[in-house]
Amino acid sequence: MDLGGRSAIVTGGAGGLGEATVRRLVDLGMRVVVFDRDAGRAEALAKEIGDDAAAIGGDVLDDEDVAAAIAAAGSLGPLTVLVNVAGGGVGGGRTVARDGTPHDKDAFVQTVELNVVATFNMTRFAAAAMGGNEPDEDGQRGVIVNTGSLAGLEGKAGQLAYGTAKAAVLGMTLPLARDLAPMGIRVCAIAPGTMGTPVMLGALEHLKHDPAEGVLQPKRMGYPDEFALLVESIVRNPYLNGENIRLDGGLRFTAK
Numbered sequence: 001m002d003l004g005g006r007s008a009i010v011t012g013g014a015g016g017l018g019e020a021t022v023r024r025l026v027d028l029g030m031r032v033v034v035f036d037r038d039a040g041r042a043e044a045l046a047k048e049i050g051d052d053a054a055a056i057g058g059d060v061l062d063d064e065d066v067a068a069a070i071a072a073a074g075s076l077g078p079l080t081v082l083v084n085v086a087g088g089g090v091g092g093g094r095t096v097a098r099d100g101t102p103h104d105k106d107a108f109v110q111t112v113e114l115n116v117v118a119t120f121n122m123t124r125f126a127a128a129a130m131g132g133n134e135p136d137e138d139g140q141r142g143v144i145v146n147t148g149s150l151a152g153l154e155g156k157a158g159q160l161a162y163g164t165a166k167a168a169v170l171g172m173t174l175p176l177a178r179d180l181a182p183m184g185i186r187v188c189a190i191a192p193g194t195m196g197t198p199v200m201l202g203a204l205e206h207l208k209h210d211p212a213e214g215v216l217q218p219k220r221m222g223y224p225d226e227f228a229l230l231v232e233s234i235v236r237n238p239y240l241n242g243e244n245i246r247l248d249g250g251l252r253f254t255a256k
Helices: 016-027 039-049 063-076 105-130 160-183 198-206 224-236
Strands: 007-011 031-036 053-057 079-084 142-147 185-192 243-247
Touching: 007 016, 007 063, 007 105, 016 031, 016 039, 016 079, 016 224, 031 039, 031 063, 039 053, 053 063, 063 079, 063 105, 079 105, 105 142, 105 160, 105 185, 142 160, 142 224, 160 185, 160 243, 185 224, 224 243
Parallel strands: 007 031, 007 079, 031 053, 079 142, 142 185, 185 243
Antiparallel strands: none
16 A cells, blocks of 8 residues: 555554654654644644644544544545554552452443543544545555553453453454455554553653563563554555554563
């Protein structure tokens, strides 16, 4: 697929993985909408990049904000790529804490909304927009890349809400790919392990263990640009579809 003159949206585009993805897609010749709840950071990134980027401050759960992001992308070129990076967690903990307190229900629900409902909401509107594109020689009209997590495959104790939410994101991949295949839209997801984002790097001094422990090779946390490189591979390879791809240096979580 020739990406020149086409547009993309990256949700959570002002964060670590999102920013790296925005920059890589621009390097590929795309024009990118940085869609993030932190409007200031989104605007700063778009301003730095220049004419090939636009910023939308808003919430992926808000239909009007999503519509604004899609309209902004359409003004830059045919919306062809969506990368759903936005997510996160609201608290954590075990199903029953050591003091006997049950897991907070609101934190569980909010974590599911931040990851699963948000990914679904952005995807449904973006896919509808992509459906109007002219297909390429393979019949492709667009590509959607979602963000799961290693926690969604083998969540540790205390990751019930986050692990459940990311497992659901990964569980969406194949049904989405099957739903959208008649429209010429491919769907894959990335399941990162421990990534060296600014948030993670900022939390290092408070962690009780080395977050890179267990990584086989290279023995370090992943770089955000390595996530962006995998996004590029998915976008550029027309035969990648319906797949969840681990990005973890061979890391396998232990139970604790």
